[in-house]
Amino acid sequence: MANPPLLEVRGLCAGYGDSQVLWDVSLAVPQGGLVAIVGANGAGKSTLLKTLSGLLRPMAGEIVFDGRSIAGMPPQQIVAAGLSHVPEGRGLFSRMTVLENLQLGAYPAQVRARMNESLQRIFELFPRLAERREQRAGLLSGGEQQMLAIGRAVMACPKLLILDEPSMGLAPRIVDEVFRFVQTLHASGVTLVLVEQNIQSALRLSDHAYVLKTGRVVMQGGGAELLADAEIRKAYIGSLG
Numbered sequence: 001m002a003n004p005p006l007l008e009v010r011g012l013c014a015g016y017g018d019s020q021v022l023w024d025v026s027l028a029v030p031q032g033g034l035v036a037i038v039g040a041n042g043a044g045k046s047t048l049l050k051t052l053s054g055l056l057r058p059m060a061g062e063i064v065f066d067g068r069s070i071a072g073m074p075p076q077q078i079v080a081a082g083l084s085h086v087p088e089g090r091g092l093f094s095r096m097t098v099l100e101n102l103q104l105g106a107y108p109a110q111v112r113a114r115m116n117e118s119l120q121r122i123f124e125l126f127p128r129l130a131e132r133r134e135q136r137a138g139l140l141s142g143g144e145q146q147m148l149a150i151g152r153a154v155m156a157c158p159k160l161l162i163l164d165e166p167s168m169g170l171a172p173r174i175v176d177e178v179f180r181f182v183q184t185l186h187a188s189g190v191t192l193v194l195v196e197q198n199i200q201s202a203l204r205l206s207d208h209a210y211v212l213k214t215g216r217v218v219m220q221g222g223g224a225e226l227l228a229d230a231e232i233r234k235a236y237i238g239s240l241g
């Protein structure tokens with residue numbers, strides 16, 4: 001029998017106050033997988049990630065991560081359980097250095113002891129961050145800031161890393177670089193959920209993908225399979241590049 005998925009979401013409903021955004025969302029992320037969640041602006045992608053990482057309480061549904069139910073748990077407990085979220089807009093401390101930002105990522109008690117080891121791993125994977133370690137985060141280029149935000153989340157030694165639109169606001173050449181960075185991270189053994197409006201690139205990278213539309217999963221399949229799907233091309237890729 002196959003291993004149970006690392007993350008399983010069933011019938012998830014969530015939103016803000018009385019306004020429901022997610023409707024009966026179900027998905028699974030296998031151990032070691034790279035799962036993409038794609039959809040247009042406003043589809044509910046960030047809302048889904050915020051619910052997974054505990055920033056929003058689900059209205060209904062189940063979230064099972066690494067064998068335990070995490071729906072409604074506080075965010076710091078979810079990070080400690082091994083799920084890290086790199087939010088849209090990155091959330092770096094711009095006046096602090098690269099090194100200080102990375103060190104802040106190692107806040108769950110059980111990973112603090114391994115901080116130097118984690119730093120070394122990140123600097124090996126991403127030498128550019130090592131070169132810039134004493135520089136203030138605010139002085140990095142957009143692509144470097146995105147890599148730093150991801151690196152900081154990796155400092156918590158996550159079993160699952162969820163990335164909210166890492167390509168946002170970056171020039172195409174830099175976007176390719178950030179996606180290569182994501183691929184390197186995946187190859188190093190991190191299970192990933194990649195949320196993107198940059199549908200083509202995300203589908204190309206992923207093993208499995210879900211298409212979200214107005215808060216519902218309207219399609220799912222292998223990344224390459226969806227990429228070849230004429231309907232998807234017409235509905236999304238044509239209009240969103």
Ligand SMILES: Nc1ncnc2c1ncn2[C@@H]1O[C@H](COP(=O)(O)OP(=O)(O)O)[C@@H](O)[C@H]1O
Nearest residue numbers: 016019021039040041042043044045046047048
């Ligand atoms: N803090 C918020 N309060 C109320 N509504 C919100 C908030 N954030 C997002 N929304 C609404 O939720 C819907 C989905 O937004 P979002 O999850 O950010 O979509 P995406 O990330 O796919 O662009 C949109 O209609 C948006 O206006």
Ligand SMILES: [Mg+2]
Nearest residue numbers: 045046088165
């Ligand atoms: Mg978003």
